[in-house]
Amino acid sequence: MFASLSCSSGNPNVKNEDLLKWHNYLLEKDQAVIRSLGKDVRGVIETMKAGPLRLGGIAKSYANHCIVTGDAAGMIDPLTGEGIHHAMEGGKLAAETLIDAIEAGNFSEEAMSVYHRKWMDRFGFDFGWSMAICQFLYRFPIFLDAATVAVQLKGNAFLARWADIMTGRVPKVHLLHPVFSVTIFFCLIYLIIKRTLTCSWGRVKID
């Protein structure tokens, strides 16, 4: 049996050594994982092997006669963990750059640097926003709950626009658009009131 667990980024203090703790915690305490794997999971599980994903893009993805793309270049969105389409797009840009280099007979570091600028302009610039949002949500997860309420409240059209941002089709900065920021703000207020009332009066239920 093979099981793959992934932990999202957000907490800048998490280290490789923490993975074992989370691995065991999920196996022993998380009801969904326990239900999926069964109670006697220890009998069928292999020794844990883990590796961190390189998130958010590397500062330099080129050198003389060298181009780095996909996961090796850290083309994984820190907020969503998605890297497949970035790897495909990065690979295409790398191929285009190499075609130009072959035609010009120039594989110098300067010629290869064109590739880095291309993928940064296409999608890499957004990774900084993703990392900032991710770390913000780690500290204030209630905003994620508020976003969930907003999606439930506003329906499919809102969800489609939300998905455009989350999949990188539209830059993350669009989350500041009033359609999102104002809606999520009001959902946040709603959640705070709801949780405060539930906490203070126990039985009060507002839905």
Ligand SMILES: Cc1cc2nc3c(=O)[nH]c(=O)nc-3n(C[C@H](O)[C@H](O)[C@H](O)COP(=O)(O)OP(=O)(O)OC[C@H]3O[C@@H](n4cnc5c(N)ncnc54)[C@H](O)[C@@H]3O)c2cc1C
């Ligand atoms: C658990 C998990 C879940 C994920 N979920 C998602 C998701 O839902 N959506 C999403 O978009 N992304 C997801 N990702 C990220 C996504 O899988 C990667 O970003 C993407 O596959 C990167 O593509 P790549 O071509 O750069 O690298 P890879 O797909 O890793 O391809 C690299 C290839 O090189 C081969 N290789 C390595 N070393 C050598 C060598 N020395 N010689 C020859 N071949 C070699 C490897 O065997 C591999 O086939 C997930 C990743 C993980 C680990």
